[in-house]
Amino acid sequence: MTIDGRAVDAPATFGVINPATGEVAEQAPDASREQLDAAMASARDAYAGWRGDESARRKALLAAADVMFARSEEIGRILTLEQGKPLSEGTMEVVAAGVWLKYFADLELPREVIQDDGNALVEVVRRPMGVVAAITPWNYPLLLATWKLAPALLAGNTMVLKPSPFTPLSSLKLGEVLRDVLPPGVLNVVTGGDELGSWMTSHDVPRKISFTGSVATGKRVAAAAAPDLKRVTLELGGNDPAIVLEDADPAAIADKVFGGAFQNNGQVCSAIKRVYVPDSLYGDVVDALAERAKAVKVGDGMEDGVQYGPINNRPQYERVSELVADALAGGARAAAGGRPIDGPGYFFEPTILADIEDGARIVDEEQFGPALPIVKYTNVEDAIARANGTHFGLSGSVWGADADRAAEIAGRLECGTAWVNTHLALAPNQPFGGFKWSGVGVENGPWGLYGFTELQVVHRSKG
Structure with missing residues (x-):
């Protein structure tokens, strides 16, 4: 796992099955509650420095994209092993992750002037939220992680990422290859089962949960976020x-x-x-x-x-x-x-x-x-x-x-x-989201970026 920019082992592991054989192919760390607390604390501590330098954030996202492009075949093989998709598609998923990172690295963070006269200068700006808890599914584990990671980090947030226990290896690798790109604590990757996800959604550190998965689990995530009014983006099922x-x-x-x-x-x-x-x-x-x-x-x-x-x-x-x-x-x-x-x-x-x-x-x-x-x-x-x-x-x-x-x-x-x-x-x-039970909020484009921000009005009197 990656916690505070370092490789961390867990006290226990769980088997990752190759779906082409039905047999266990690798072991993945099963994070403890204490390790999740450490990851959350690391993300919280990194937030102040990360949010303060937009130029550094953009450069880091571009560097992360370059890593995805350069190591697409290597990480693609990991994806195919754990997810099952053809190797060409696994490799292309890594390339697509790089494309998403590059897009957000260049996306404007808007600052809108709604009044500028003799009385006042009034601006509407986007501010980061803090720590984002991201929970991702097993169908496109790496690409859908970057759908969350890229806009969240551009906005100035930090992140704790938990992939599906069916496909944890590619996300563990993501955390590893980005340790030299991102400051410690900006991206923490922890792995485990459903209990770890429940700990994350009820944890008192995150101010935002971004979840992709089933409708039933999405409803539980929303309920867990309600007591302290965490913001949520839920990308759920479709028919x-x-x-x-x-x-x-x-x-x-x-x-x-x-x-x-x-x-x-x-x-x-x-x-x-x-x-x-x-x-x-x-x-x-x-x-x-x-x-x-x-x-x-x-x-x-x-x-x-x-x-x-x-x-x-x-x-x-x-x-x-x-x-x-x-x-x-x-x-x-x-x-x-x-x-x-x-x-x-x-x-x-x-x-x-x-x-x-x-x-x-x-x-x-x-x-x-x-x-x-x-x-x-x-x-x-x-x-x-x-x-x-x-x-x-x-x-x-x-x-x-x-x-x-x-x-x-x-x-x-x-x-x-x-x-x-x-x-x-x-x-x-292009924004992506659903009506009715298929989700809350959207991902991608400037609309997805806005989902990782809070609106702030800055009103400067000239009187």
Whole structure:
């Protein structure tokens, strides 16, 4: 672990499983309560010096980006080992982390003058909050850490970071490689299980919690933050709909729809989770997606040519297996896949489910894996209502030849991001957040930066 700029061992360890084998590959430190206290104290003590030099903060973020670029292959291998994604994608995740760091290093911290006359000079400025407790998930452990780290540090905050216990190794490495870039205490990395996360969210030092994970855990984080009114950003789950319009060309959209659903083996909060298709196109869309599902190569992410790795962990593997089995038992048809892959590891066939309706669990819930239900509709107004008929509201997409009509329908989706003829188009300057139960606040862009600041009015009288 990294505490106060130094490598620190824990009194105990826990096993980190390689999802391609199902076996323990490495051990990670299991932080004690006392070590968390030390990390929080270090971040608190580093805050005053860190917040006072904006130029140094920008230089440090640029240097951190350079480290990500230079060591992308090395850290990418760690990501593939613990997360399961293909090595090329693991490496690109590290590169993307560098891109996010570089973007925020150059982002302006606004200072707005709202009055400047003979009476007063009144400015609205952004001030840092203090210590940020950041808790990150297992699907993109390094990239989503930098979504929090980069804006928080630019704003002048310090951080204690806790990754998922399923994927702690890449974040431990992040803390290690940035020890020579960041002053001691600015970034502390601790690892452990759910109990460590509970200690963090109820700790009296942090003034902000930034959490990415499930809705259920996000609600517990919000409750833990309430007694001392910690600020929160919660990026939670999604059940993203894709609506295919009757003028769409199934052959033309199939690759993008499939990619939007199966990126990272479907383990993306904003991936397509259900597709609504008109009667007239239903068979063609199902066949086109099934053809692609049958053609892809699934395997160990360390092997050449693998396009999709395993599901990251056994609980998620069992959940996907259960949801698919439930759908098939309820009358759905597996146009492709439909079952786990025999052998070691948490591999599941890329699955396209047809002849399925709203009300099936895999349509109504977030599957977060390589299984996609295709639902038929006869009226687009009904499709919109069904797409919106959920507690989730992260993102969605509409697909059609008439882009203006598709955009009009996309604007009626109750979600944080509405795409037209694409999905999962993300960028560091584009805000990302959800409606309803899919989150509180946003990440990325200046809006994400503002989430790590407090507004202050500076009023200077001229009288």
